[in-house]
Amino acid sequence: MNKIITKESQVIPQPFNNLEPSKQKRIIDAALKEFAENGYERASTNQIVKHAEIGKGMLFYYFENKQGLYHYLIDYAISTIEREYLKQIYMEERDFIERFSQITEVKMTYHYENPNVSNFISNMYLDDELDLPEHLEKRLGEMMEEGLSKLYEDIDYTLFREDIDVEKAFQLIRWSMEGYQNDLLNELKGQNIALLNLDPYWDEFYEYLAILKTTFYKTEEE
Amino acid sequence: MNKIITKESQVIPQPFNNLEPSKQKRIIDAALKEFAENGYERASTNQIVKHAEIGKGMLFYYFENKQGLYHYLIDYAISTIEREYLKQIYMEERDFIERFSQITEVKMTYHYENPNVSNFISNMYLDDELDLPEHLEKRLGEMMEEGLSKLYEDIDYTLFREDIDVEKAFQLIRWSMEGYQNDLLNELKGQNIALLNLDPYWDEFYEYLAILKTTFYKTEEE
DNA sequence: ACCCCTCTTGACCACTCTGGTCTAAAGTGT
DNA sequence: ACACTTTAGACCAGAGTGGTCAAGAGGGGT
Numbered sequence: 001m002n003k004i005i006t007k008e009s010q011v012i013p014q015p016f017n018n019l020e021p022s023k024q025k026r027i028i029d030a031a032l033k034e035f036a037e038n039g040y041e042r043a044s045t046n047q048i049v050k051h052a053e054i055g056k057g058m059l060f061y062y063f064e065n066k067q068g069l070y071h072y073l074i075d076y077a078i079s080t081i082e083r084e085y086l087k088q089i090y091m092e093e094r095d096f097i098e099r100f101s102q103i104t105e106v107k108m109t110y111h112y113e114n115p116n117v118s119n120f121i122s123n124m125y126l127d128d129e130l131d132l133p134e135h136l137e138k139r140l141g142e143m144m145e146e147g148l149s150k151l152y153e154d155i156d157y158t159l160f161r162e163d164i165d166v167e168k169a170f171q172l173i174r175w176s177m178e179g180y181q182n183d184l185l186n187e188l189k190g191q192n193i194a195l196l197n198l199d200p201y202w203d204e205f206y207e208y209l210a211i212l213k214t215t216f217y218k219t220e221e222e
Numbered sequence: 223m224n225k226i227i228t229k230e231s232q233v234i235p236q237p238f239n240n241l242e243p244s245k246q247k248r249i250i251d252a253a254l255k256e257f258a259e260n261g262y263e264r265a266s267t268n269q270i271v272k273h274a275e276i277g278k279g280m281l282f283y284y285f286e287n288k289q290g291l292y293h294y295l296i297d298y299a300i301s302t303i304e305r306e307y308l309k310q311i312y313m314e315e316r317d318f319i320e321r322f323s324q325i326t327e328v329k330m331t332y333h334y335e336n337p338n339v340s341n342f343i344s345n346m347y348l349d350d351e352l353d354l355p356e357h358l359e360k361r362l363g364e365m366m367e368e369g370l371s372k373l374y375e376d377i378d379y380t381l382f383r384e385d386i387d388v389e390k391a392f393q394l395i396r397w398s399m400e401g402y403q404n405d406l407l408n409e410l411k412g413q414n415i416a417l418l419n420l421d422p423y424w425d426e427f428y429e430y431l432a433i434l435k436t437t438f439y440k441t442e443e444e
Numbered sequence: 445a446c447c448c449c450t451c452t453t454g455a456c457c458a459c460t461c462t463g464g465t466c467t468a469a470a471g472t473g474t
Numbered sequence: 475a476c477a478c479t480t481t482a483g484a485c486c487a488g489a490g491t492g493g494t495c496a497a498g499a500g501g502g503g504t
């Protein structure tokens with residue numbers, strides 16, 4: 001017997017956990033990438049073992065089957081996102097634009113340090129017709145909720161000018177920053193980020209933030 | 223001989239053009255959808271003939287091969303987009319927010335009346351590793367350029383408040399409206415739009431526009 | 445020397461699907 | 475009756491699928 005069953009009756013692949021971390025990482029990365037690029041159905045276990053540089057048999061020795069691997073990856077992705085992205089957000093900042101700016105920075109950093117996880121999770125949401133076990137659905141829901149609370153909790157409403165609806169202002173600011181982020185990601189796609197100096201983009205980003213503050217916040221004169 | 227060669231040495235499928243329009247449409251729609259959902263490589267000609275309700279042989283009687291069909295569809299898509307979307311934009315409106323609002327309306331209408339073309343073209347841009355013949359690349363470029371000029375040409379800069387960079391304001395407004403549009407499309411995805419009353423969403427959209435005007439345009443007091 | 449257990453490989457399986465061909469027939473016009 | 479166009483789908487060779495399994499490698503205990 002080389003699998004143990006936890007209280008949640010979730011199968012933990014023991015031999016896999018005992019692997020040298022570098023090999024573990026190779027497999028996880030290869031799998032995340034394959035699923036991210038192709039979705040669950042079309043992802044090929046043959047491609048995964050090829051890129052992970054392991055024999056075909058090993059994948060099914062470590063994991064029960066393709067679906068088991070996929071569920072493991074979702075679990076893995078949620079854990080790193082919570083640990084390395086959500087937990088990094090500094091909640092003492094009560095200025096909405098500053099808070100969101102910080103979230104954008106953390107998110108971009110995370111995206112470039114874990115591109116496979118990042119792509120895997122966003123494409124997983126697009127994959128229809130896959131039903132996940134309850135405990136994963138639950139964890140995804142919790143992650144979602146935690147993300148939302150990081151965005152909106154404890155925000156100082158009094159900074160906003162009074163002639164506009166604050167909730168709508170939130171959305172407009174969110175769309176603006178996400179739009180900048182998307183355009184940027186698109187522009188830099190395919191380039192090796194390690195060789196790239198992102199500072200000019202951050203400067204540009206801060207200029208946009210300044211405009212958002214000018215337009216959506218109260219003017220400071222008495 | 224049932225193909226004719228034009229001056230641009232582009233193959234026009236003559237028997238296909240002589241088809242009853244309803245059958246033509248069935249084939250085009252089935253193909254657009256299959257390519258949109260799967261990308262060029264993974265789109266299946268078997269699925270196309272099945273959904274178009276024609277025999278397998280017919281597809282290769284009408285078109286030289288899979289690639290010929292794909293190129294025909296790109297050409298077709300560009301034509302309808304130019305005719306039914308770009309040409310509908312009213313250029314006399316010099317207020318940027320109003321202009322963009324109008325573009326959003328036309329685009330949404332087009333999207334719901336031609337969802338297959340719309341999805342086909344946007345997913346085509348995501349498809350790497352396909353190189354198109356020069357005349358198609360050229361037409362795509364022209365379409366792009368026409369779209370951009372519809373957005374920015376002849377805009378009245380004097381409406382904007384003077385303490386912000388107008389170019390950056392353009393982007394912020396663009397991201398805001400595109401963000402609203404994306405969120406909405408996402409929310410309504412899968413629902414039958416014919417049965418849906420979109421008016422409340424338009425009302426909400428106009429409220430956002432009002433805020434954008436309040437924040438980015440000059441106040442009218444003397 | 446031997447056993448036992450874990451770890452590893454890749455050939456192999458039965459199956460599905462691929463783009464494309466081709467034969468044979470049905471329709472159409474004269 | 476004949477020529478021509480249009481139609482359907484069985485068929486092809488090849489590639490790829492998730493998953494299995496027999497065979498062996500490595501290492502610790504005796």
